[in-house]
Amino acid sequence: MEFGFSEEQNILRNSVTDFMEKECPPEYVRELDEKEEYPHEIYGKMSKLGWFGLPIPEEYGGSGLGAVDLIIVGEEMSRFSYEIAAGFGISVFCGLNIIEHGSEEQKKFYIPKMIDNKIRLSISITEPNAGSDAASLATSAVLDGGSWVLNGQKTFQTASDAKDTVMSVYVRTDKDLPKHKGISLILVPNDTPGVEIRRIKMLGRKMLHTNEIFFEDVRVPKENMVGELNNGWKMLLSGLELERLYGCSTFIGSSQTVVDLALEHSKQRVQFGRPIGTFQAMGHMLADMQTEVDAARLLVYRAAWMLDQGMPCMKQVSMAKLFGSETYARLSNQGMQIMGGYGYSLEYDMQRHFRDSRIITVSAGSSQMQRTVIAREMGLRVV
Amino acid sequence: MVEFTEEQKRVRDTVRKIAEEKVAPRAAEIDETDEFPLDYVDVYAKNGLLKATLPKSSGGLDADTMTLCLIVEELARAYASAPQMLITTGAVLQVLSKAATTAQLQRFLKRLEKGTHICSFALTEANYGSDAGNLQTRAVPDGDNYVVNGSKAFITSGEVAELNLVFVRTGGRGTKGISVIVVDKNSHGFHVGNKEHKMGFAGTGTVELIFDDVEVSKDNLIGKENEGWRLLTNIANMMRVWGAGSTAMGNAQGALDDVVEYVREEVQSGKPEVDFQAIQFMLADMAISVETARSLIYRTAYVMDRNGASFKDVETLVCMSKCYAADVGMKVTSDAVQIVGGYGYTKGSSIERRMRDAKSVQIYDGSNQIQRIVAARNLLS
Numbered sequence: 065m066e067f068g069f070s071e072e073q074n075i076l077r078n079s080v081t082d083f084m085e086k087e088c089p090p091e092y093v094r095e096l097d098e099k100e101e102y103p104h105e106i107y108g109k110m111s112k113l114g115w116f117g118l119p120i121p122e123e124y125g126g127s128g129l130g131a132v133d134l135i136i137v138g139e140e141m142s143r144f145s146y147e148i149a150a151g152f153g154i155s156v157f158c159g160l161n162i163i164e165h166g167s168e169e170q171k172k173f174y175i176p177k178m179i180d181n182k183i184r185l186s187i188s189i190t191e192p193n194a195g196s197d198a199a200s201l202a203t204s205a206v207l208d209g210g211s212w213v214l215n216g217q218k219t220f221q222t223a224s225d226a227k228d229t230v231m232s233v234y235v236r237t238d239k240d241l242p243k244h245k246g247i248s249l250i251l252v253p254n255d256t257p258g259v260e261i262r263r264i265k266m267l268g269r270k271m272l273h274t275n276e277i278f279f280e281d282v283r284v285p286k287e288n289m290v291g292e293l294n295n296g297w298k299m300l301l302s303g304l305e306l307e308r309l310y311g312c313s314t315f316i317g318s319s320q321t322v323v324d325l326a327l328e329h330s331k332q333r334v335q336f337g338r339p340i341g342t343f344q345a346m347g348h349m350l351a352d353m354q355t356e357v358d359a360a361r362l363l364v365y366r367a368a369w370m371l372d373q374g375m376p377c378m379k380q381v382s383m384a385k386l387f388g389s390e391t392y393a394r395l396s397n398q399g400m401q402i403m404g405g406y407g408y409s410l411e412y413d414m415q416r417h418f419r420d421s422r423i424i425t426v427s428a429g430s431s432q433m434q435r436t437v438i439a440r441e442m443g444l445r446v447v
Numbered sequence: 448m449v450e451f452t453e454e455q456k457r458v459r460d461t462v463r464k465i466a467e468e469k470v471a472p473r474a475a476e477i478d479e480t481d482e483f484p485l486d487y488v489d490v491y492a493k494n495g496l497l498k499a500t501l502p503k504s505s506g507g508l509d510a511d512t513m514t515l516c517l518i519v520e521e522l523a524r525a526y527a528s529a530p531q532m533l534i535t536t537g538a539v540l541q542v543l544s545k546a547a548t549t550a551q552l553q554r555f556l557k558r559l560e561k562g563t564h565i566c567s568f569a570l571t572e573a574n575y576g577s578d579a580g581n582l583q584t585r586a587v588p589d590g591d592n593y594v595v596n597g598s599k600a601f602i603t604s605g606e607v608a609e610l611n612l613v614f615v616r617t618g619g620r621g622t623k624g625i626s627v628i629v630v631d632k633n634s635h636g637f638h639v640g641n642k643e644h645k646m647g648f649a650g651t652g653t654v655e656l657i658f659d660d661v662e663v664s665k666d667n668l669i670g671k672e673n674e675g676w677r678l679l680t681n682i683a684n685m686m687r688v689w690g691a692g693s694t695a696m697g698n699a700q701g702a703l704d705d706v707v708e709y710v711r712e713e714v715q716s717g718k719p720e721v722d723f724q725a726i727q728f729m730l731a732d733m734a735i736s737v738e739t740a741r742s743l744i745y746r747t748a749y750v751m752d753r754n755g756a757s758f759k760d761v762e763t764l765v766c767m768s769k770c771y772a773a774d775v776g777m778k779v780t781s782d783a784v785q786i787v788g789g790y791g792y793t794k795g796s797s798i799e800r801r802m803r804d805a806k807s808v809q810i811y812d813g814s815n816q817i818q819r820i821v822a823a824r825n826l827l828s
Contacts (some may be wrong), residue, residue: 195788197717220789265794267803274789335578345816397777397806404576404810405601410644418646418806423792425785432725432785 073136076129080140083113088144090413096147097416100270102226103148111181116156119306124163124175131306131368135313139361142317146420147271149314154223154272157307158185158232165249165291165299174230174251184229186254188277189300190220196433198234199243199297203279205235205250212250212289214258214282220427223272225261229254231277234296247296251288258282268419305371305381311428312364312381315388315421319357319395322417326350326399329406346402353395360388379441386434389424396421449745451513458508459517465490466525474526477650478800481642483607484650487529488563496533497564500541505556507540512748515689520741523697524704527804530697531651532565534690535604539566539612542627542682546670554666555629559609567608568683569630569656573600577817579614580622580676584658586615592662593617593628595636599656601643601811606652608632613656618673627675629667636661647803648811684813685761687769688747691812695769695776695805696740702783702801703733709787726786733779740772763825770818776805 069077087106096103110116119134120126129137142149159178162170162185177183194200203216214235224231231252238246254261260278291299327350330341340346363384370377396417400407407414425431439446451459469490477484491497499518501507510518515537522530543552559566575582584597595615605611611630618624630637640655670678707730713720720726747764750756756764780802784791791798809815 190789193714200717267792267794267799334574335576336581337578340577345819393781397781400806401809401815404814405571405643408646408648408807408810410646415646422781422784422802423789426788426792430785430788432723435725 069132069136073133076133077136077140080137081143083110084141084144088148093145093148094413094416096271098270100273102223102273103145103151103271104226106148107152107184108181110152111179114179115152116159116181117175117179119156119160120163120175120179124171125179126175131309131371132365134306134310135364135368138310138313139317139320139364142314143321146314146318146417147269149317150269150311151223151272153307153310153314154187155185157303157310158187160303160306161232161249161299162251162290164303165295167287167290169287170251170290182228184223184226186221186224186226186229186231188218188221188224188231188233191217192219195220196430198300199247201234201236201247203233203235204239205237205248207286208283210286211283212286214250214252214279214284216279218277218279219275220264221261221275221277222269222427224254224275224277225263225273226254232290233279234300237296238294241294244297246294247300248293249290249296249299250284251290252279252282252284256282256284266423268416268421268423305367305377308381308385308428309364309368309371311424312360312367312384312388315392315424316357316361316364318417318421319360319388319392322392322395322399322414323350323353323357325414325417326353326402329403333403340402349398349402353398356391356395360384360391363387379438382429382434382437382441385429386431386438389421390431392417392421393425449742449749451517455511455514455517458510458514459521461494462496462518462521465494466521466529470522470529471525474529474797474800475795477526477528478647479649479795481649483532483604483652484529485563485607488532488565488607491533492564497536498540499533500537501544501556505544505552507544512685512689512751513745516693516744516748519689519693520697520700520744523694524701526701527694527698527801527808528648528650530690530694531648532604534686534694535568535608536564536566538568538683538686538690539610541686542612542669542678543629545682546627546678551629551666551669555610558631562609563607565604565608565652567602567605567611567656569599569602569605569611569613570679571599571601573598576601577814579679580625581620582614582616582625584613584615586617586626586628586663588617588665589662591665593665593668595628595630595658595661595663597658598640599658602654602656603811604652605654605656606639606642608652611656612669613658614675614679617675622676624673625675626672627669627678628663629669630658630661630663634661634663646806647800648807680762681758685751685765687812687818688744688751688765691808692740692744692747692765692768692772695772695808696737696744698801698805698808699733699737699740699772699776699779702780702798702805703730703737705797705801706730706733706783706786706791709790720786729782729786733782736775736779740768740775743771744768759825759828763822766813766818766822766825769813770815770822773805773808773815776808777802780805 117126118129205212237248262276367380498507499510503509519530586593617626636659638657643653747768
């Protein structure tokens with residue numbers, strides 16, 4: 065059993081930490097959160113270092129990193145900002161999907177632009193009546209001459225309104241086939257005529273924005289379809305392990321920061337003549353919190369290692385998602401409790417963790433869906 | 448055991464109507480603007496609720512603890528912030544009616560008639576939260592007056608309060624050097640400072656209060672000098688059951704109401720969401736939690752109203768009620784967000800607001816950690 069990282073991995077971790085310490089101070093994150101602005105500036109700097117190409121194969125201009133490498137990046141980045149790490153992942157994983165299923169022309173056209181930060185990629189699945197039951201999506205695409213014509217509505221779409229974003233939109237291309245079989249993937253630039261994006265005010269995710277998207281006779285060239293017609297559901301599920309694991313890595317980095325903030329407060333805040341962290345109830349609460357972060361971290365590391373070995377690991381990934389997301393949400397609540405009124409004040413960072421963490425047990429496969437996946441992997445026909 | 452009197456039922460039904468017709472429709476707007484809801488003040492005043500804790504002889508409702516619990520529960524069921532001004536005002540008037548002289552009480556009540564009737568309970572300071580016994584705002588005798596200097600933090604209703612019940616240091620260190628004085632908002636040198644910018648609990652007028660050489664007549668001292676801490680522990684802390692406890696529980700009940708309504712209509716994977724057992728069990732657990740919190744609160748109110756139990760037993764029940772109801776409130780509202788999913792996380796959804804508001808109850812009015820300290824101390828002593 066080997067718990068260490070390779071030397072390259074240690075260097076990778078250090079370089080991410082060094083960069084984030086320099087370019088992503090708490091004031092920067094606070095300001096973007098308050099102004100509800102997309103982190104263009106820092107993504108520009110990351111792209112200069114080639115980060116958006118980290119998991120992209122070398123033949124398409126990337127570095128070809130594996131799962132363990134990538135979660136190191138996510139963990140370190142999210143220690144400084146959950147949202148910046150999350151938004152990074154959205155572009156990168158949409159890019160990997162194009163690598164996996166797209167045509168040679170699509171790869172050569174979109175991937176270098178994504179790596180150079182000239183465009184952003186976003187994903188678009190959820191609809192008002194298709195949430196956990198995503199395969200019920202109804203937004204339609206009909207071929208008309210050389211174009212696909214899209215009509216319908218998506219909701220809860222993260223970061224789709226950032227400038228020059230190409231959206232990976234899952235659409236229904238055949239209503240007569242069973243629901244999982246009539247779905248396709250089409251790339252739609254967010255400034256295409258007929259696309260209307262409306263921001264939904266949310267409790268958290270203030271930088272990346274969450275949107276409704278309306279498609280009204282939106283025409284894109286036939287060539288914008290990724291992969292084969294009616295093969296979208298398979299594409300949606302492919303690469304899911306790595307994408308989820310990267311998400312998990314952002315939960316553990318963020319959770320660690322929550323513990324660090326609470327710990328620092330408990331050392332500095334003096335009540336009844338001593339630092340509150342020296343009260344046993346507080347000390348034990350913090351001990352539990354760090355234990356939970358480490359447990360979540362190990363679940364993520366294990367699943368990433370399995371993925372790199374080519375082993376099936378859907379169950380382990382789902383466990384990491386379930387436990388990691390619940391941990392971040394629970395810990396930010398406890399961190400706020402430890403900081404008392406200051407934790408509840410909008411002038412401190414803990415409330416941002418509380419707000420941002422609350423959606424992660426809901427989004428990208430809710431905790432309930434993860435439990436269903438785990439139970440099915442255990443041989444139970446849970447419905 | 449829990450059988451309400453005709454009077455209690457009457458008050459509850461009146462408040463429920465107010466909550467549904469006047470409070471609930473404004474909740475989202477107040478949450479958005481963080482403005483102190485003066486329209487609530489009007490409705491509460493019209494129905495005598497601001498003076499609920501006063502005896503009938505002073506124009507009050509002479510409400511017992513059970514009645515206060517029902518009032519706060521019904522309001523919080525509509526909007527958790529809504530009862531907060533009643534809680535601060537009610538607690539201050541309760542202290543005054545029990546510890547002030549008749550002349551003082553009449554003078555203060557007359558003063559309140561000229562304004563909004565709202566009072567604040569000014570105990571917490573920036574560096575003395577849980578450790579309030581070491582507070583530093585100082586009142587120094589000067590002829591017929593005290594001169595008050597210092598500041599208070601996180602003071603609910605302080606933005607608009609006519610009178611502030613202020614805990615000050617008049618003697619030596621610790622809880623034995625603390626007195627209680629009433630400071631009028633019109634006093635020279637008294638300033639309402641910054642509004643606390645909070646994650647939730649909007650519209651509660653929570654501010655910093657600043658005392659800059661404020662001269663306060665010695666006639667405004669409540670009870671004896673340096674005996675203020677007893678007023679806190681013997682009278683005011685008991686408000687935690689009908690104040691924070693009922694706020695948390697009413698808010699949780701409201702979240703449960705909302706989520707049940709949502710789930711009935713929602714369809715996922717081709718079947719109604721109510722058909723999923725995981726959802727059913729979550730709902731059942733939420734209802735169990737709310738009901739046990741309610742039972743504990745009602746039992747505590749019943750014991751308090753019967754006047755038979757020892758101070759220690761009552762204090763323990765009050766601590767348990769506040770702590771348990773606040774934890775239930777957090778869990779139930781968070782589970783409600785989980786069930787409703789993305790829609791429950793959307794700004795302006797009642798469920799998202801209830802979760803943010805629920806958090807503050809675990810922190811304010813003696814954090815849940817302090818409640819556990821007191822409960823444990825009473826168990827062990």
